[in-house]
Amino acid sequence: MSEVKLSELISPEAIINFETGAIKASTLDSIINLLPFEMGFCDANDIFRWYSNNPNRVHGRRKEAIGRHVLELHPQVVHYVEKLLKDFHSGTRDEWEFWFPKRSGESGQIYQKFMAVRDENGKYLGCMDVTVNIDLFQGKEGKHTPDTIGEFIAVKPE
Structure with a gap:
């Protein structure tokens, strides 16, 4: 059975309905690529299916990895992944x-x-990973984080 790409099933203009609201598919893709972290997903059969395409990735990904078993993608740490x-x-x-x-x-x-993705009944659907370049959040010159909510409220936008 050949796989069908989501882009072949729905238009980028399609609306995706979630429990918490609805959003256009192309808008969701743009939002995901703006996040200050990277994401990936492998399905319940441990096949790598998707990754966010952030412009400044710290964890390299290749489109050729999509559809491959996740153990093939991490030979140096295969024992940890298993x-x-x-x-x-x-x-x-x-x-x-x-x-x-x-x-x-x-x-x-x-x-x-790495997080197990499960449905509402606890059935395993796959594994999601999130990768963060911690340097993005440390030692930013000129940035001040208020210590109290009062300080936060007092800060005027530039």
Whole structure:
């Protein structure tokens, strides 16, 4: 059975209805690409299906990875990935998180969280990952985070 792409089923102008509101498919895609973190998803059969296409990715992704088994994509850490998936499938765990140095030789830290995606009955649907370049949130010159809600309310927009 050949797979059908979502773009072949619905138009970018299609409205996607959620419990909390509705949004146009193309708008949702644009919003996802603006988020200050990256996301990926593999299905219940551990096949890599989707990733956000943020412009300044810290965790490289290739379109060629879509449709491949997730264990093929992580040969250096396959034992960790196997354990994570086993725990997610069995329901032993619902999340794993890691902090690690950037691999590119740059200084800085990356945060990555893997979460089991389950339906309302607890059936395993797949695994979502979120990757964050922690440097984006640390040491920003000229930025001030108010210590109290009163300080926050007093800050005037520029």
